[in-house]
Amino acid sequence: MTALARSLVPTLRTVGLAAGLPVLLVLGWGLATQGSQSFYFPGPATVARTFVDTWFGPAFVQDVLPSLGRFGAGVALSIVIGIVAGTAIGTTPWLRELLEPMLEFFRAVPPVALVPVLMLLLGIGDSMKLAVIVSGCVWPVLLNTVEGVRGVDPVLTETSRSYRVHGALALRYVILPAASPRIMAGIRLCLSIGLILMVISEMFAASSGLGYRLVYFQRSFMIAEMWSGIVLLGLIGVVVATIFGFVDRRVLHWYHGLREVARG
Numbered sequence: 364m365t366a367l368a369r370s371l372v373p374t375l376r377t378v379g380l381a382a383g384l385p386v387l388l389v390l391g392w393g394l395a396t397q398g399s400q401s402f403y404f405p406g407p408a409t410v411a412r413t414f415v416d417t418w419f420g421p422a423f424v425q426d427v428l429p430s431l432g433r434f435g436a437g438v439a440l441s442i443v444i445g446i447v448a449g450t451a452i453g454t455t456p457w458l459r460e461l462l463e464p465m466l467e468f469f470r471a472v473p474p475v476a477l478v479p480v481l482m483l484l485l486g487i488g489d490s491m492k493l494a495v496i497v498s499g500c501v502w503p504v505l506l507n508t509v510e511g512v513r514g515v516d517p518v519l520t521e522t523s524r525s526y527r528v529h530g531a532l533a534l535r536y537v538i539l540p541a542a543s544p545r546i547m548a549g550i551r552l553c554l555s556i557g558l559i560l561m562v563i564s565e566m567f568a569a570s571s572g573l574g575y576r577l578v579y580f581q582r583s584f585m586i587a588e589m590w591s592g593i594v595l596l597g598l599i600g601v602v603v604a605t606i607f608g609f610v611d612r613r614v615l616h617w618y619h620g621l622r623e624v625a626r627g
Contacts, residue, residue: 405587414591430573434561437496445501449508474499492564499560500553507549511542544618547611
C-alpha cells in the first residue's frame with residue numbers, strides 16, 4: 364500500500380462512518396414508502412423532487428436568506444452578550460452572588476413563553492424574532508462562560524499576578540483562553556437552540572421565513588413541500604455544525620492537542 368493510500372484510509376473511514384447512517388435511513392425510508400399511497404408520508408424521491416422545485420427559486424431569497432440572517436444575527440448577539448456578561452459575573456464574586464437567583468429564574472422561563480410578551484412590546488417585525496432567539500441562546504454561552512472563568516486554575520492566576528499580568532491583559536491571555544473550552548461548549552448549544560427558536564419565532568404573525576413557510580405548507584396540505592422544509596432545516600443544521608467544528612478545531616487546537624497527548 365502506498366503512502367497516499369495509507370493517508371486516505373482514515374479519511375475514507377471517517378466519511379463512511381458519517382454517511383453510513385443517513386444512507387441507511389434514506390434506504391429504510393424508501394423501503395417503508397415503496398408502493399404506499401399515503402398522502403402524508405411521501406417517499407424520498409418525491410421529497411427530493413419537491414425540494415428542488417420549492418427551494419431552488421424565489422423561496423430561497425424570500426424565506427431561507429431572511430431566516431439565516433435572523434439566525435446569524437441572534438446567535439452573534441447572544442455570543443457577545445454571553446461572553447461579556449459571563450466574564451464580568453465570573454470574575455466578580457459579589458456580582459455573581461447578586462445576580463445568580465435572577466439568572467436562574469430567567470433561565471427557567473421557556474423562550475417560547477416570552478413570544479406573546481415580546482410581540483406586545485416589540486411588534487411582529489424582525490426585532491421580535493431576534494429577541495426570541497437571543498432570549499434562549501444567550502444562556503448556554505453566559506452560564507458556561509461564568510463556570511469557565513470561575514474554574515480557571517488558581518495556580519495560573521497566581522502566576523500571572525506574580526508577573527504583573529492583570530486587567531485586560533489577564534483577560535486576553537489567561538482567563539479567556541483557559542475558559543475557552545467551556546465557552547465553545549456553550550456556543551455549540553447556542554447554535555442548536557438558535558435554529559429551533561428561529562423556526563418558532565417565524566411561526567407567529569410572520570410573512571416570511573422557514574417557520575412561516577412550514578406552517579403555510581401544513582395548513583395548505585402541501586405535505587411533500589412541508590417534508591422538504593424539514594429536510595432543509597436538517598441540512599442547515601449539518602452545515603452549521605460542520606462550520607462550528609472547523610472553527611472549534613482552530614480556536615481550541617491547543618486543547619484538542621492536550622487531549623490527544625493524554626490519550627497517548
